[in-house]
Amino acid sequence: MISVSNLSKSYNGVTVLNIENLDIPAGESFGLVGNNGAGKTTFFSLLLDLIQPSSGYIKNKNIIVSESEEWKPFTSSFIDESFLIGYLTAEEYFYFIGDLRGQTKADVDEFLKQYEDFFNDEILQKKKYLRDLSKGNQKKAGIIAALIGKPDVVILDEPFANLDPTTQIRLKKIIKDLDENTGTTILISSHDLIHVTEVCKRIVVLDKGETVKDIQTSQATLEELEAYFNK
Numbered sequence: 606m607i608s609v610s611n612l613s614k615s616y617n618g619v620t621v622l623n624i625e626n627l628d629i630p631a632g633e634s635f636g637l638v639g640n641n642g643a644g645k646t647t648f649f650s651l652l653l654d655l656i657q658p659s660s661g662y663i664k665n666k667n668i669i670v671s672e673s674e675e676w677k678p679f680t681s682s683f684i685d686e687s688f689l690i691g692y693l694t695a696e697e698y699f700y701f702i703g704d705l706r707g708q709t710k711a712d713v714d715e716f717l718k719q720y721e722d723f724f725n726d727e728i729l730q731k732k733k734y735l736r737d738l739s740k741g742n743q744k745k746a747g748i749i750a751a752l753i754g755k756p757d758v759v760i761l762d763e764p765f766a767n768l769d770p771t772t773q774i775r776l777k778k779i780i781k782d783l784d785e786n787t788g789t790t791i792l793i794s795s796h797d798l799i800h801v802t803e804v805c806k807r808i809v810v811l812d813k814g815e816t817v818k819d820i821q822t823s824q825a826t827l828e829e830l831e832a833y834f835n836k
């Protein structure tokens with residue numbers, strides 16, 4: 606689904622990401638971990654064509670993302686609040702995204718019903734602009750918006766950060782459900798090794814922009830990652 610070839614990104618002569626080869630098959634739940642500055646957001650930003658590579662390319666379903674927009678209809682993401690439209694209410698934003706993804710208001714309303722628990726009565730029918738929601742509630746809205754219209758690829762940057770424990774547990778369930786019951790390719794970055802090993806079947810570790818581990822998740826993975834980061 607996603608393939609990376611000789612990809613690098615440098616700023617002022619300093620290379621912050623350098624991935625020779627990486628293939629993420631369709632339907633995989635892929636976790637990206639690494640310390641601060643390892644290059645996780647840089648990788649996702651390149652994948653979403655938000656920044657240009659210094660060399661190499663990423664293909665999403667065989668489309669070079671920096672050369673064509675054709676990957677956009679089947680790819681969706683929540684990286685940060687800049688993905689939201691602050692002067693819309695959550696409903697207005699969901700309908701707007703739904704419209705982009707060929708969903709009617711009724712489709713979106715039906716879709717949102719399954720996330721009532723996740724929203725915990727803090728998002729819908731509040732007559733509040735997205736910019737006035739708390740950071741955690743903005744994130745909830747952004748993550749669910751990213752799932753509207755059943756995109757083939759969903760990219761979430763640190764989805765668990767800033768969420769309360771109840772919401773983190775509910776989010777894990779949502780991600781596992783997506784993974785197990787749909788063919789969605791899910792890419793998640795996280796600093797939470799427990800969550801990421803629980804929801805992702807494969808974990809790649811980035812260190813200073815390089816992939817240093819590529820693990821199919823098993824019972825032993827959490828321990829392996831903890832030992833690695835405890836070095």
Ligand SMILES: Nc1ncnc2c1ncn2[C@@H]1O[C@H](COP(=O)(O)OP(=O)(O)OP(=O)(O)O)[C@@H](O)[C@H]1O
Nearest residue numbers: 616617621639640641642643644645646647648796
């Ligand atoms: N516009 C920029 N100009 C210069 N350096 C940049 C720029 N954007 C990112 N970097 C650098 O690229 C490196 C990788 O940053 P990135 O945000 O991808 O890391 P990360 O793994 O997402 O980190 P974190 O866990 O802290 O979110 C960092 O050293 C960062 O300072």
